[in-house]
Amino acid sequence: MTRRHIVFLSALAVLAVFAAAVFLYQRHTLQVAALQASEQAGAMVRPHSPIIGAEDAPVTIVEFFDPACEACKAFHPRVKQILAAFPRETRLVIRYTPFHREASVEAVRILEAARAQRKFEPVLDALLDGQRAWTGQRTNASLRAWAIAQSVGLDVEQARQYIASGSVDALLAQDVVDLKAIGVRATPTFFVNGKPLSSTDPDQIFELVKREVERLR
The missing domain is CATH 1.20.5 (Single alpha-helices involved in coiled-coils or other helix-helix interfaces)
Structure with a gap:
């Protein structure tokens, strides 16, 4: 040799x-x-957590989500496709993960104010579509986020009054405690019926959800 x-x-x-x-x-x-x-099963889903889809669905997708995260924006259409593919069997539970600090916190406040006005999904979609306009260190970035939300129907004055009550900050503080307890270190992080994904491959998410749906049928 x-x-x-x-x-x-x-x-x-x-x-x-x-x-x-x-x-x-x-x-x-x-x-x-x-x-x-x-x-930490009790910390995975809280009564205050936003839910998209059927509330009594047997398959729960928990997403630790940061509205200022580019990867979360990229995954959002695929997650919506999964919910559309299994409309009766799946629900998405969003847990806020404000890793981008001020930008994330302000966006969460807007989203929660929108949820109080039953406009959560359109405001969520609009903020993600216009993400580049309100993230980073740009001047008036926060005002741009508010303008985007207003453009899809958010009552800004009512929203600011809702935020001033402090309920959104309390909710966000609980989500931060929970994400630390569960060990979430990146966004998006997904769990399907409590099972963590080994990667953020969209195909893997779909396949895991599909297996859970078929198992529970």
Whole structure:
């Protein structure tokens, strides 16, 4: 066996060991996430959590969601497709995850004010569609978020009065406590009937939801 062959085989062995280590790490991470989710089942869904879909649906998709997160925006149409594919069997529960700080917090306040006015979904869609206009350090970014919400029917004066009551900040504080207890570190993070996803592959989300729907039929 030549020296070149020995080097090549050694490299293959190193790659195999590395791949095995990555696989074991991912499996361990998923197991830890599942254990945390099980232990914190009461913190997964709260009575105050926004729900899209049938409230009594047997399959619950929990999304730890940041309205200022580009990945959350990218996944939103696919999540809506899943809900449309299984309209009677699935519901989406949104948990706020304000990792983008001020921009996220202000958007959550607007969303909750919109929910009080029964305009949650159109305001959510509008804020995500216009996300670039109100995120980052741009001047008047917050005002742009409000203008976007107003453009789809939000009563701004009524919304600001609702926010001033402090109920939104209390709700958001509870969501932050829960996401820390569950161990959420990135957005979007999905759980389907308490089962964590090993990745944010849209196809994997669909397949897991489909399996749960078929199992419960």
